[in-house]
Amino acid sequence: MPTLEAAPAPTVAPVRIAPARRPRTRAAALSALITLVAVCGADAVAGVIPLGFLQRHTRSINDLGNQFIPFHEHLWDLLHGRAQGGLLLNWQSGYGTSFLPDLGTYLSSPFALLVGVFPRDRIDLAVYVITVLKMAAAAVAMTVLLPMLRPAARHGWVAGVLGAAYALCGWSVLESTYNPMWLDGLIAFPLLCLVGQWARTGRRPVLGPLVVALAWVANFYTAYMATIGAGLVLLLLLYVDRDTDGRGRVRAVLRATRSFTIGIGLSAPLLFTIYLGTKHAHPGWVREFAPVSWPDYLARTLPGTYSFSSPAVFLGTGALLLACALAFHRAVPRRERYAWTGLTLAVALSFQWKPTHLAWHAFVTPNGSPYRQTFVLCGLLVIAAWICLSYGIPGRRALLGGGGVLALIALGAAFSELISAWTYPLFALGLVAAGCGLLLMRRGRRGPAIAALVLLAGAQIAQAGVTAAYGDQQRAARMDGYPTWGPEHTARSALEAEASGWPAHRTDPGQRQITNNDPLLLGGEGGAYYSSLTPEVLNRTMTALGGGWTSRGRALQSLDNPVTDAIFSVGARVRVAQKGGDPSLVRAAATPPLVTVRPPAPQPAYGGNPFRNQELLLGARVYTTRTLAQGCPAGTEIFLWAPEHFGSARLGDGPPVEMRGGAPSRRAPLIPFGTSAGPGRASHITLTPADRDAELGCLDRAALNRAVERLRTTGATKVSVSDSSVRAELPAGAGGTAVFAMPRIAGWTCRVNGAGAAPAADYLGLVAVPLTGGAHTVECDFRPPGLRSGSLAGGAALLALAAVAAWAPLRRRFPTPPLPDPLRRRRWTAPSP
Numbered sequence: 037m038p039t040l041e042a043a044p045a046p047t048v049a050p051v052r053i054a055p056a057r058r059p060r061t062r063a064a065a066l067s068a069l070i071t072l073v074a075v076c077g078a079d080a081v082a083g084v085i086p087l088g089f090l091q092r093h094t095r096s097i098n099d100l101g102n103q104f105i106p107f108h109e110h111l112w113d114l115l116h117g118r119a120q121g122g123l124l125l126n127w128q129s130g131y132g133t134s135f136l137p138d139l140g141t142y143l144s145s146p147f148a149l150l151v152g153v154f155p156r157d158r159i160d161l162a163v164y165v166i167t168v169l170k171m172a173a174a175a176v177a178m179t180v181l182l183p184m185l186r187p188a189a190r191h192g193w194v195a196g197v198l199g200a201a202y203a204l205c206g207w208s209v210l211e212s213t214y215n216p217m218w219l220d221g222l223i224a225f226p227l228l229c230l231v232g233q234w235a236r237t238g239r240r241p242v243l244g245p246l247v248v249a250l251a252w253v254a255n256f257y258t259a260y261m262a263t264i265g266a267g268l269v270l271l272l273l274l275y276v277d278r279d280t281d282g283r284g285r286v287r288a289v290l291r292a293t294r295s296f297t298i299g300i301g302l303s304a305p306l307l308f309t310i311y312l313g314t315k316h317a318h319p320g321w322v323r324e325f326a327p328v329s330w331p332d333y334l335a336r337t338l339p340g341t342y343s344f345s346s347p348a349v350f351l352g353t354g355a356l357l358l359a360c361a362l363a364f365h366r367a368v369p370r371r372e373r374y375a376w377t378g379l380t381l382a383v384a385l386s387f388q389w390k391p392t393h394l395a396w397h398a399f400v401t402p403n404g405s406p407y408r409q410t411f412v413l414c415g416l417l418v419i420a421a422w423i424c425l426s427y428g429i430p431g432r433r434a435l436l437g438g439g440g441v442l443a444l445i446a447l448g449a450a451f452s453e454l455i456s457a458w459t460y461p462l463f464a465l466g467l468v469a470a471g472c473g474l475l476l477m478r479r480g481r482r483g484p485a486i487a488a489l490v491l492l493a494g495a496q497i498a499q500a501g502v503t504a505a506y507g508d509q510q511r512a513a514r515m516d517g518y519p520t521w522g523p524e525h526t527a528r529s530a531l532e533a534e535a536s537g538w539p540a541h542r543t544d545p546g547q548r549q550i551t552n553n554d555p556l557l558l559g560g561e562g563g564a565y566y567s568s569l570t571p572e573v574l575n576r577t578m579t580a581l582g583g584g585w586t587s588r589g590r591a592l593q594s595l596d597n598p599v600t601d602a603i604f605s606v607g608a609r610v611r612v613a614q615k616g617g618d619p620s621l622v623r624a625a626a627t628p629p630l631v632t633v634r635p636p637a638p639q640p641a642y643g644g645n646p647f648r649n650q651e652l653l654l655g656a657r658v659y660t661t662r663t664l665a666q667g668c669p670a671g672t673e674i675f676l677w678a679p680e681h682f683g684s685a686r687l688g689d690g691p692p693v694e695m696r697g698g699a700p701s702r703r704a705p706l707i708p709f710g711t712s713a714g715p716g717r718a719s720h721i722t723l724t725p726a727d728r729d730a731e732l733g734c735l736d737r738a739a740l741n742r743a744v745e746r747l748r749t750t751g752a753t754k755v756s757v758s759d760s761s762v763r764a765e766l767p768a769g770a771g772g773t774a775v776f777a778m779p780r781i782a783g784w785t786c787r788v789n790g791a792g793a794a795p796a797a798d799y800l801g802l803v804a805v806p807l808t809g810g811a812h813t814v815e816c817d818f819r820p821p822g823l824r825s826g827s828l829a830g831g832a833a834l835l836a837l838a839a840v841a842a843w844a845p846l847r848r849r850f851p852t853p854p855l856p857d858p859l860r861r862r863r864w865t866a867p868s869p
Contacts, residue, residue, distance in 0.1 A: 059192045059193070060180070060183060063192055063194075063195045063196035063199070064175075064176045064180060064199070065196070066196030066197070066200070067172075067175035067176055067179040067197070067200040067203070068172040068173075068175055068176050070175070070196070070197065070204075070493055070496060071168075071171050071174075071175040071204060074496070075168050075504060076168060078500070078501040078502070078503075078504035078505040078508070079504065081505045082509055086158075086160040087161060091520070093508075093512050093517070095160065095164065095214075095508075095520075096520060097214050097511045097512065097515045097516070097518075098511070098515040100163070100214035100215070101160075101551060102518055102551045102553065102566060103142075103551075103552070103566050104142060104216060104217070105160055105163055105518075106551055106556040107138065107142045107553065107556060108151050108159050108163055109556055109557050110556040111143050111151055112151045112154075113156075115149070116156075120561055122135070122759030122760060123135060123136055123139060124136055124819065124820060124823075125760040126556075127538070127561055128555040128556055128559070128560065129555050129562070129564065130565035130570070130571070130574050130592060131561070131562075131563055131574075131604050131777065132779060133570075133574065133779070134313060134569070134782075134818070134820045136306070136309045137312075137314075137569045138567055139306075140253070140256065140306040140309065140310045141256075141257075141310060144253050144254060144255070144306060145166075145217060145254040145255060146254065147169060147173075150165065151163070151166070157521040157525070157526070159521070163216060166216060167213060167216045170216065170219035170223060171203045171204070171208060171219060171222070174203040175196075175199040175200045177199075177223050177227050178199040178226040178418060179196050179200075180199075181226040181229055181419075182199065182419065182422040183195055184230060184233050185229070185269075185422070185423070186422065186423055187426065188422075188426040191429070191477055191485070194422075194425055195422065197354065197489075197496060198355055198418050198425075199418075200493075200496055201351045201354065201355040201421075201496055201500075202222075202226075202355075202414060202418040204496065205348070205349070205411065205414035206341075206350030206410075206414075207222075207347070207348045207407075207410040208414075209503060210342060210350075210503070210504070211344075211348055211405055211410075212411075213507075214511065217258075218255065218257075218408065218411075220251070220254035220259070221251075221255055221258020221411060222258070223251075224251035224255070224259045225266065225411060225412060225415045226415065227250075228247070228248065228262050228263055228296075229266045229269045229270070229415075229419075230247070231244040231247050231248055231295055231296070231299075232266050232267070232269060232270035232292050233270075234295075235270070235289075235291035235294075235295055236270065236273060236277075236280075236291075236292070238287075241294075241843075242844070245296075245298035245299040245302065245833075245840070246302075246837075247299065248295055248296050248300060248302075249298075249299040249300070249302035249303050251263075251299075252300055252303040253306055256306070256307055257398075257408075258408070258411070260398055261396055261408070261412055262412065264395075265383075265415060265416065269416070269419065270292055271289075272375050272379050274289070276369070276372040276375050294840070298836050298840070301830060301832065301833025302830055302837070303830070304825075304826040304827075304833065305823060305826040305830045306826070307826060308823070308826030309822040310822075311822060312821040313569045313820065313821070314568075314569060316571055316573075316781065317567075317570055317571060317572060317590075318571065318572045318574075318589045318590055319589075320403040320568065320588060321588050322401070322403075323401045323403065325394070325401050327387075327388040327389075327390075328345065328346040329452070330448065331449055331450075331452035332346045332453075332454055333346060333347060333349075333387075334448040334449040335449035335454040336348050336349050336454065337349045337351075337356065337445055337449070338350060338445075338446065338455070338463050339352075339462040339463060339466065339499040339500075339502060339503045340459040340503055341452075341454045341506075342454070342456075342506060342507050342511075344405055344514075345407075346407065346454070347387055347407035347413070349384075349413055349414060349417075350503055351414055351418065352466065352495065352499050352500060353442070353463060353467045353470050353499065354421075354466065354469070354492050354496060355417060355418055355496075356421075357421075357467065357471070357474075358424045358425055358430070358438070358470075359417045359420040359424065359438075360438035360439075360441040360442055361424055361430045361434040361435055362377055362438075363437065364430070364434040364436075364437030365427060365428075365434040366433075367427040368424065372423065376416075376420045379416060380416045380417060380420050383416055384413055387407060396408075396409040397409070429475075429477050429478045435471060435474060439467065442467060446460070446463060456506060458502050462498070462499050462503075465498070466495045466499050469491045469492065469495035470491070470492060472491055473488040473489075473492040473495075476488040518550065519550070525557070528545055528554075528610050529558045529559055531619055531620075532558055532560045532610060533559060534621065535607070535623065536560070538561055539630055539755055539757040540607070540629075541605050541606065541607025541608065542560070542562070542607065542777075543559075543560040543562075543607065544560055544561070544563065544601075544606050544608070544609040545558045545560045545562050545564075545594070546609055546610040547595065547609075547611075547705065548612040548615065549593065549594065551566075552564055552565070552566035552586065552591040552592075553565065553566050560610075562606075562609075563583070563592065563593075563594045563595055563600075563604065564593055564594045566591035567590065570589070570590045571779060571782075573780055573781055573798075573801055574592065574781065574801075575589045575592060577801030577802070578592055578595065579703065580649045581595065581597075581603075581646055581649055581650055582646030582647070582649075582650070582677060582679075582705060582706035583600075583705050584679070584697070586696070586703075589700075589703075593705055594609075595706060596705075596706075597650070597675065597708065598673075598735065598737070599651075599654055599659075599735070599740060601624060601627075602627065602740065602743070602744050603650070603653050603654055605627050605629065605630050605777045606627070607623065607627040608621060608622065608623045609621075609622050610622075614691055615694075626741070626745065626748060627744070627748075628744055628747035628751055628777075629747075629764075630752070630757070630764070630776065630777050631751060631752040631762065631766075631774055631775070631777070631814070632750065632751035632774075632777070633766065633770050633771075633772055633775070634772050634775055634799070635771075635772045636771065637772075640799075641800075642800060646677055647661055647731075647733040648661075649800075654740075656739065656740075656742070656743035658735055658739040658743060659733045659735055659736070660672065660736070661733055661734070662734055663730075663731065663732065664720075664721055664730055667712065667720060667721075668732055669712060670712055671712065671714075672712050672737075673708065673712070673735040673737060674687070674708070674709040674710060674711070674712050674719070675709070675732065675734075675735060676706065676707045676709060676731075676732060677730065678695065678704060678723060678727050678729065678731075679697050679699075679703045679704050679705075680699060680703075680704070680727070680729065681695045681697045681704055681727045682695065682698045682704075683723065683724045683727075684723070685709075685723050686721065686722045686724070687709040687710065692724070709721060712734065750767065751767075752764035752765060752774075753766065753767055760817060760818045761815065761816065761817040762778075762815065762816050763814075764776075764813065764815070766812055766813065766814060768812070770812070771808070771809060772807055773799055773804050773806055774804065774805045774814045775799045775803070775804050776803035776805075776816060779801060780796060780797075780798045780799075782821045783819050784796035784816050785817055785819070786805045786814060786815065787816075788807065788813070789812060789813055790813065
């Protein structure tokens with residue numbers, strides 16, 4: 037009897053439309069062009085481009101000028117071999133601070149290296165160029181991602197417009213434009229989504245972890261948020277993919293987990309040092325989260341609004357119209373339609389709930405803008421817009437539904453005070469342009485398609501440009517500004533270079549600062565330092581000695597005082613008598629070496645009076661303390677201590693000196709007032725307003741000179757300094773404690789006479805080494821906490837990556853037989869009779 041066999045069921049492969057390479061390249065170029073035109077055009081109109089006649093106002097607003105540009109100046113010095121210190125230690129700030137955590141926080145983006153090709157006095161221009169290039173790169177990355185998620189048979193150029201809409205979102209042009217390191221997260225989100233797509237399709241097992249590592253090294257903070265967003269996108273893609281079974285979904289998640297684990301592990305040497313650096317940093321402002329009002333939230337989706345404390349979700353009306361139309365576009369499968377809409381809404385709502393708000397920010401409420409994860413929501417909206425378009429141009433029903441949602445948003449935003457005169461006209465024009473452009477695209481001919489491109493791209497440029505220019509003006513009006521490099525910078529830098537003598541002595545660029553990071557900006561080895569990683573021990577020590585600070589203790593100011601100059605071996609400093617005056621150079625007659633020796637004595641401890649604390653660290657009595665009414669004896673130098681005073685102080689009929697104290701945000705430093713002429717009006721200090729808690733320190737210069745000479749006689753005979761170590765040769769018979777003129781930050785280890793290394797001791801906040809009989813050399817080396825463990829983790833991740841690289845070709849050469857599918861039809865044979 038013949039054998040009967042069932043015919044195998046035909047296998048229908050899913051249709052995958054691969055976009056042509058040339059249209060994809062054109063779309064990417066279009067996205068970059070739109071971004072550059074919008075940003076540079078807006079900044080030119082606002083007059084903030086740091087380029088000659090294009091600059092009418094300083095662009096260096098807030099931390100951009102006070103923190104980030106000086107750090108890029110230091111990077112320039114490192115690249116050109118002019119910096120004091122190296123990758124591990126920064127000798128120029130805070131009398132010696134850890135640099136690797138700062139590098140990983142502010143300067144580890146590959147784009148930052150571009151500062152090296154600019155002149156040093158045009159770093160502000162270099163940072164601006166880096167900023168706009170990052171925005172353009174984010175536009176290109178999103179443009180490349182969109183067709184990978186869901187190919188579109190026609191109108192692929194719209195990916196370029198949507199990519200530009202993502203790069204020009206409100207978060208980018210209003211907040212990150214003066215926080216340029218955040219823009220690496222804007223680039224990272226589409227790249228990490230691409231890594232998830234590779235894991236979903238089983239491609240790029242080696243490149244994926246490298247992309248993850250690059251994103252986390254460039255800026256770990258926003259990369260963390262981008263990773264959460266990319267994970268959500270991957271899970272949604274697996275959910276809506278009906279061609280992948282449960283086992284395939286699990287394998288995709290495991291591949292993605294492998295890529296992200298290895299990639300983050302590769303960045304561990306930097307991540308571990310940053311993490312432990314924050315543990316040793318002075319705590320910043322702790323804010324209690326409070327959700328923004330819904331009218332303000334809705335207003336930030338519209339053009340022409342500005343606020344520091346609400347999520348800047350503005351994208352451009354075209355992208356928002358498509359995203360809102362997705363739920364009404366019947367050509368999109370229902371599951372996919374509702375999944376993307378639901379995910380976008382869930383992420384938007386997560387911004388307003390404290391537990392999810394904390395999860396977005398690594399469970400720490402940010403010190404400043406509380407909605408730093410907004411770029412992820414903007415990216416999801418752009419992806420939703422692309423998904424809507426990839427199934428065909430939405431019809432009238434879908435466009436009316438999307439337009440209705442936008443109308444409700446605009447109506448709710450009307451109750452917000454953030455609405456400007458530009459908002460609704462720009463919104464209406466953008467909505468009309470987007471609707472007309474989409475309807476023209478439905479005709480499918482070249483002429484209407486070009487007109488649609490002009491309408492959509494033009495509306496995007498106009499809305500983003502006006503929003504960016506409006507933000508430039510609002511920031512200038514609300515925030516402190518810092519001047520770009522000019523004659524004052526050049527004069528101070530020249531004086532510092534003239535007096536440079538490191539390591540024989542330090543040179544301080546002065547107490548009257550241009551920025552809180554003048555040692556990085558101008559040169560020298562001063563006490564000023566401003567970073568999110570300012571060490572707690574440095575703050576505590578300088579506060580005890582009478583130092584001033586702002587930014588709740590994270591921005592330490594230089595202390596213009598001859599006693600602390602002797603303690604920290606400052607041999608010259610730049611001084612400006614009054615704001616806007618010409619700088620002068622003040623040199624010390626003699627300076628103790630960087631390493632001094634203190635006689636055996638019980639461990640000292642600071643008290644509450646800065647004059648007594650200075651004497652304790654100096655090892656000699658040099659002050660007489662008086663009240664304001666008593667004044668200082670003739671011939672002594674007057675120093676005023678009024679840390680909480682906010683106002684002015686005047687000696688006799690002299691010019692007023694501004695003082696900006698007031699806890700917890702600010703603390704005024706000790707102020708020098710010259711030499712006292714004795715009793716009388718000319719030596720009387722007047723505070724406006726009055727301050728009963730003020731105190732005078734009357735310095736005996738002769739006593740100070742004797743103390744300095746003693747420290748020179750008993751101190752090190754020779755000191756040599758490398759990028760991350762100090763070595764001192766001691767006089768014969770040295771005993772007691774060797775004290776190094778640098779803060780005892782975590783990471784210092786020391787050895788005596790070349791013996792085994794041990795953690796450095798602490799002497800009133802400075803690095804110290806107990807000496808025994810016969811000590812003739814002492815050496816201290818610095819390694820940031822976390823560098824060793826991070827390097828071990830990074831090495832393990834590198835081995836794992838090598839294993840993945842070796843396994844991939846083996847799998848291709850020896851493929852694993854597929855497991856039987858219980859749903860597949862099998863051949864059958866009729867039983868024999």
